[in-house]
Amino acid sequence: MKILIVGATGTLGSAIVNELKPRHHVITAGRSGGDARVDLKDVDSVRRLYDAIGPVDAVIAAAGSVHFGPLGDTTSAQFAGGLADKLLGQVNLVLEGQHRLNAGGSFTLTSGIIGDAPFRDGTNAATVNGALAGFVRNAAVELPRGLRINLVSPTVLEASLDAYGALFRGHPATPASRAALAYSRSAEGAETGQVFRVGY
């Protein structure tokens, strides 16, 4: 398979590359690193990425940021920023990709545990993650030509505990290599419209 991985230089993206590269033709893309450059927030940038790489069999997104902070201090602009980045960014990959992937190909997007459980400072993340679940379950019945779409929702990664551990007290962490398996399951399996929760 020819597989595009966006956000491939991050902790999770690197693990996905390690999982898939031994048996597939992997193209990496990111804001500042990888085989190609893309800003998912900008649909024209997404279009140019697809133009540059040609038809692919699978698209994996492990990119996107949200606003973390107390709801009481959150501004409308900060909230909108998370919607534009992690949510609409990944949606743009699907809107532009749905006419370009090879028949039977797949999209795999990334959400996270926040929202399945409530977390302090996490309301923007919970909103974006809930949105992605709604998007994936509904897009699965609308996509043409046997295209599939799934969502991977990992708990906190072991490698992220230094940065985010305080937010996730009491939650088990999972190795990035374990989370990466869910992307393999999505891209190499037959499922669609599913949310793969990893490590919780």
Added chain:
Amino acid sequence: MKILIVGATGTLGSAIVNELKPRHHVITAGRSGGDARVDLKDVDSVRRLYDAIGPVDAVIAAAGSVHFGPLGDTTSAQFAGGLADKLLGQVNLVLEGQHRLNAGGSFTLTSGIIGDAPFRDGTNAATVNGALAGFVRNAAVELPRGLRINLVSPTVLEASLDAYGALFRGHPATPASRAALAYSRSAEGAETGQVFRVGY
């Protein structure tokens, strides 16, 4: 109680007013009708509304539109429009209202059945509705001073069958008066962080 109802002139909003007005001080607001004017997409407009009406005990939103249409034809701008209107509009009511409601007050937002089940043409709606569920469940643990927040998710209303019936074949419709009860349950009860599904 002093209750603000936004979107009070719509089918659902009118039914909510009918349910609550006999026993509460109801203030209605909307884009083009009601006691006060507000454009929820514009956070400054929301701020001016709260300034004008003073502290309230409950805020109810029955407003917001999304994009309906095949995913294959949906543009990024159309998709973003639904996020800005039905999602961020209702979020703005909470972000601005959380410091102004009387202690123990409540927010009640509105989603819908699309996303709990997948529907053709409904991916934008499913995304927005999933986002609202994530928002409400997480905001419930972040809101200060005993403030509560719930989400009402009605199936198609009987009064909307002429306009939307074709989208909802095989789904029972519910009277707007039945859906209105869920807003009473949220505003007049003790629950928080809940999704009240009505008629499905």
